Amino acid sequence: MDSKLYSRSLGYAGGQGLPAPSPLEPGQVIDRFRLEEKLHVGGMAHIWRVSEVNHAGDSRLPLIMKVPRIKGGEDPATIVGFEVEQMIMPMLAGPHVPKFIAKGDFTRQPYIVMERIEGVSLRARLDEAPLAIDEVIEIGSRVATALHDLHRQHLVHLDVKPSNIMFRPDGTAVLVDFGLSRHDHLPDLLDEEFTLPMGTGPYMSPEQVQFVRNDPRSDLFALGVMLYHFTTGERPFGQPDSVRGLRRRLYMEAVPPRAIRKDCPPWLQEVIFKCLEVKAERRYQTAGQLALDLQDPSQVVLSKRAERLQGSGAIKTFKRWFFALGAEPAAAYAKTTEQLERSPIILAAVDVDNATTPLLERLRETVRRLVLMEPGARLACVSVMKTARIGMDDLVDDAGRSRHVKQLVGLKHWARPISKALNLDEGRLTFHVLEAPDAAAAITEFAQRNQVDHIVMGARGSSVLRRYLGSVSAQVLANSECTVTVVRATPGTEAAPAKPDAP
């Protein structure tokens, strides 16, 4: 099992004044909750199924109560971790966390009541690893999506591992256990409390080993460890139980997944290695960017390591060890969301076939300025290839395929001046031709799925066309959750039709 690395020898005087809670029994009522059945006995806490007494209303959420195990009040990890979770959970919302209901403080009976997520954690699947590649990708993309949402809520989880991940019936990933987490808007009670790195040995990022607790990219390292494990059936850095063992990940490179599993695609190896970079600034900058790559592998830029079949030689490892000596993590971002704000995903929706040249130029200039402002920005250029609502899928035939390629070529041509001027490489620029009957829906859905921060698109130029076909941009504007910028060409320049060789 995963072992938490805490200093357990520290006396916790604060616990001694607390009344030792009497053992809980089924049927007992605490505040407004009746204990129904003990579901789980953990090292740190017990989980009870509870019901709300005198609950009015029909929509009963299934509830659990988490009760910390206080063993004589001397265990600082349990107490502070539970305190942290009690502070953080009420701050979080959305589908990727259990809904918080109530809490009880340490002066009486400490507990947290929250929504019960049915099913078991991802922990069970570890024993089945290696999993099918498709399933690894699916898990990775769902967890990355959940992490991006939490990071946007100013939270770094800092204990991402299979036993802390569950899934709703619709497949949405849910993160649980915020006992080691850090929220930008709350005091970090753990920061000063312990003298050993905090986290779970196999998953802890190099900067966590070095006591950095505010970098959301730490969670991406942990997710990389998970993806590695699910792909290969092995842990990339073993299961260290000492700080010295933990520090090995600062210079030891993991054995390439493809050396263990031949059918691991090079792009997945590339993605995993990118998550496992020692320096956070060389990883994916946001979980959203990772999710984007997992959902569209054709866009992953492969480096030499993508194909590698063996580990680094002794000389290279020695070099890495040497440079890791005394290396301090680069100054981390002060706030979790700052990191996210610096690394937005910008979607440029480009109607390469129908838009006028002035509009395409104006659109490109608007996008250029946006990308220029944020050096960590990632640009996804999207065009929609209309398919019939009913009938044969015309993509299977050659004509369909060539239409697809033609759109892709058009998109790349449109973006060329930006990619050249801004040196957009290393996967910061991607192209996507979506095939859908409804352009607005396709753009909106793509943006949602890929955590896009900002959509930039042109208004349909001709008022005649707009009257008959409706405005795509208006629909995107109405239905998207992110910022949408609608670009118009300068009045009077509309009439010029797009030339095939433009721009």
Add this chain to the structure above:
Amino acid sequence: MKTALITDLHANREAVEAVLEHARFQAVDQYVLLGDFVGYGADPGWVVDTARALVRQGAVAVMGNHDEAVVRGSSPHMRPDARHVIEWTRAHLSAEQIDWLASLPMTQQRGDHLYVHANAWMPSGWDYVHSRSEAVRSLHATDARYTFCGHMHEPKLYHVSGTGKAGDFTPTPGVPIPLPPHRQWLVIPGSAGQPRDGNPAACYAVFDDAASALTYHRVPYDYETAGNKIRAAELPQRLAARLEEGQ
């Protein structure tokens, strides 16, 4: 019960008006004024009268170092600027207003809340809580769970756990922070009348007993008018400029 914690008002009428209006909107039922009603600003009489009215209605108030200096009068050891401000302030307060300042206690304790202007280890020494070590010193000097103090003009939150480990935190305005009662907390709301963290908006905080939650607030106010009054009163000009810069 919701308590508004307001400190370092510094004779800034515009800031205090804005803060009180904001607090009314938060449905606050109790006011605690942590000292330094006067000094720096051009409206000492109005601020003192407003504080007295609040105290008559049940508010808690303690003395600050500027209040003490105005009560005692200037001394030759002070810098000329400071001496000038104190003499100017005395000249613009009635005897009754000065008596009220003189009557303020150094500390007040209500249940597990301690209210003091500077620190708990020697309130009349006016030492600052600059960092964690002073915060720990102050928290060790009291058995109160929550210490609320001013004197430092930047908003800050310190906490000490049962193991004696201290932490500090720079709050985000408008976000309620739960303060669990089994730790000790030292709350510095930040100055209402002369913020110094680079943000000119007035500082104060609201503590909600029922939820044990503390919310720091920043309230924009008309610092140009406050600054113009300082200039018109021929008080030191930099006192006006620092309101505009929040420095």
